[in-house]
Amino acid sequence: MAGLAFAALVLCLHITAGESQQLTIIVEHSQRNVTAGGDALFSVRPSGNVTSGSWTFNGKTVAQWIDQTGLVDNEYRSRAELFTSNGSLLLKSVNVLDSGEYRVNMVPTSGSQISATVTLRVTAQSPNFIIHLEHSQINVTEGGDAFFSVRPTAGVSSGSWNFNGKTFAQWIGQTGIIDNVYTSRAELFTSNGSLLLKSVNMSDSGEYHVNMVPTSGSQTSATVTLRVTGESQQLTIIVEHSQINVTAGADALFSVRPSSTVSSGSWIFKGKAVAQWIGQYEVVDNEYRSRAELFTSNGSLLLKSVNVLDSGEYRVNMVPTSGSQTSATLSLTVFGESQQFTIIVEHSQINVSAGGDALLSVRPSSNVKNGNWVFTKKTVALWIGQTGSLSIEYASRAELFTSNGSLLLKSVNVMDSGEYRVNMVPNSVFQSSATVTLRVTGLDSESRRKAYNCLRYPEISSVTPY
Numbered sequence: 010m011a012g013l014a015f016a017a018l019v020l021c022l023h024i025t026a027g028e029s030q031q032l033t034i035i036v037e038h039s040q041r042n043v044t045a046g047g048d049a050l051f052s053v054r055p056s057g058n059v060t061s062g063s064w065t066f067n068g069k070t071v072a073q074w075i076d077q078t079g080l081v082d083n084e085y086r087s088r089a090e091l092f093t094s095n096g097s098l099l100l101k102s103v104n105v106l107d108s109g110e111y112r113v114n115m116v117p118t119s120g121s122q123i124s125a126t127v128t129l130r131v132t133a134q135s136p137n138f139i140i141h142l143e144h145s146q147i148n149v150t151e152g153g154d155a156f157f158s159v160r161p162t163a164g165v166s167s168g169s170w171n172f173n174g175k176t177f178a179q180w181i182g183q184t185g186i187i188d189n190v191y192t193s194r195a196e197l198f199t200s201n202g203s204l205l206l207k208s209v210n211m212s213d214s215g216e217y218h219v220n221m222v223p224t225s226g227s228q229t230s231a232t233v234t235l236r237v238t239g240e241s242q243q244l245t246i247i248v249e250h251s252q253i254n255v256t257a258g259a260d261a262l263f264s265v266r267p268s269s270t271v272s273s274g275s276w277i278f279k280g281k282a283v284a285q286w287i288g289q290y291e292v293v294d295n296e297y298r299s300r301a302e303l304f305t306s307n308g309s310l311l312l313k314s315v316n317v318l319d320s321g322e323y324r325v326n327m328v329p330t331s332g333s334q335t336s337a338t339l340s341l342t343v344f345g346e347s348q349q350f351t352i353i354v355e356h357s358q359i360n361v362s363a364g365g366d367a368l369l370s371v372r373p374s375s376n377v378k379n380g381n382w383v384f385t386k387k388t389v390a391l392w393i394g395q396t397g398s399l400s401i402e403y404a405s406r407a408e409l410f411t412s413n414g415s416l417l418l419k420s421v422n423v424m425d426s427g428e429y430r431v432n433m434v435p436n437s438v439f440q441s442s443a444t445v446t447l448r449v450t451g452l453d454s455e456s457r458r459k460a461y462n463c464l465r466y467p468e469i470s471s472v473t474p475y
Contacts, residue, residue, distance in 0.1 A: 044223070361421055379433075
C-alpha cells in the first residue's frame with residue numbers, strides 16, 4: 010500500500026509540473042475597435058497561477074503587478090485600471106494616439122514568462138452619431154420594390170427595423186435575422202443597415218423606424234415613410250437650380266433629385282449623351298470622362314473645369330421603376346475671365362480661282378444665340394440656334410455651318426469678290442463682327458460670256474451690268 014501511495018504522489022507531481030509548463034494567456038479579443046472617447050477593456054486570463062505580470066505599449070510599461078499588488082505608470086494613472094486577479098487592463102477615454110499593439114507578460118509560479126498581444130484601433134469620433142437617409146419618403150407603385158437606403162456615420166454593433174410596433178428585421182454585427190412573415194420578400198444589408206422590401210402592397214404603407222446602436226454611444230433612430238399607390242405616380246425631377254452661372258475654370262454642379270425611385274437615366278448636351286446610368290452602374294462619355302462625375306444615387310452631374318464652350322442647355326432624362334420617362338432642363342452659362350466675346354477667323358483673306366469653292370472658316374470664343382453673313386449690304390445667310398437659312402440667291406451654291414457660323418461658297422466667280430461680314434450675338438454679351446475678304450481670280454465660263462458680250466455689244470453693258 011505504501012508503494013502505491015508513493016507512486017500516486019509521484020504521478021500527481023508529474024501532472025502538476027506538466028500543467029505549469031503549459032501555461033497560456035487566454036485573450037478574449039485580440040483586436041479592439043473603439044471610437045475616440047470610449048473605453049477599451051483588454052480582457053485576459055491566465056490558464057494557471059501567476060506570480061507577476063505587466064502591460065507594455067510602444068516599449069514602455071503601462072502597468073505591472075506582483076501577486077495582488079498593482080502599479081500603474083504616472084502617465085496612465087488617471088485613466089487606466091489594472092485587475093490583478095486575472096491581469097486584465099481597462100483604458101478609459103482613449104484617443105487615436107492610443108492605437109497600436111499592447112503586450113501583456115505573465116510569469117507563472119513555475120516556468121518561463123509568457124506573452125500575448127492585443128491590438129487597439131481607435132477611430133476618430135464624429136460629433137454626433139447620425140443615420141443618413143437617402144429618401145425620407147418613398148413612393149412606390151403596388152407590386153414594385155421599396156429600397157430603404159440608410160447609412161450610419163460610424164460603426165454600429167446592432168440595429169433593427171420596426172413597422173407598426175413590431176420588429177421584423179434585426180442584426181448584430183454582420184449577422185441578420187428577418188421575421189418569418191418577411192423572409193420571402195425582405196433583404197437586409199448588414200453593412201449599412203439598408204432594407205429592401207420586394208413586391209410591396211397597399212398594406213405596407215406607413216412609417217418604418219430603423220434603430221442603430223453604435224460601438225460607442227447611445228442608440229439612434231430614424232424614420233422612413235413608405236407610400237404604396239395602386240396607380241402609377243407621375244415621376245417628377247426636382248431641380249435645385251435651373252440656371253447655373255459659372256466662371257471659366259470652375260466646377261458646375263447640376264443638382265437634381267427624382268420624386269421616386271428610378272431604374273435608369275441620362276444627361277444630354279447638344280444631342281450627345283454626356284453620361285448615363287442603369288441602377289448603380291454608370292457610363293460617362295470618353296470626351297467627359299476626365300472631368301465629369303455622375304451621382305447615380307440621385308442623378309446629379311458634376312462638370313469640372315468648365316469652359317465657355319460648355320455653355321448651353323443640359324437635359325436630364327429619368328425612367329422610373331414603373332411609368333414613363335421624365336425630363337428636365339438646366340442651363341449653364343460659363344463666363345470667360347475677361348468675358349470678351351470674339352470671332353476667331355481662320356483666314357482674313359481667301360484667294361480662290363473662279364469655279365472653285367471658298368470656305369469662310371470662323372469660330373466664336375463662346376456659344377452664340379444667332380448670327381448672319383452679309384455681302385454688299387445684303388444678307389447671304391442667317392441662323393438662330395442650330396437652325397440656319399440661306400437667301401434665295403445663294404440657296405443652290407452656299408452651305409451654312411450653324412455649329413460655328415462658317416460659310417461655304419461653291420463655284421465662285423469674280424462677282425463674288427469682296428468683303429464678307431459675319432455678325433454673331435453671344436448668350437451673355439454684345440454682338441461682335443468680323444470681316445473676311447474673298448478674291449476670286451480668273452474667269453469662269455459665265456463670267457467670260459458676260460465679258461465677251463460686254464466687248465461685242467457695249468450698248469448692253471449700260472442696260473445689264475455684270
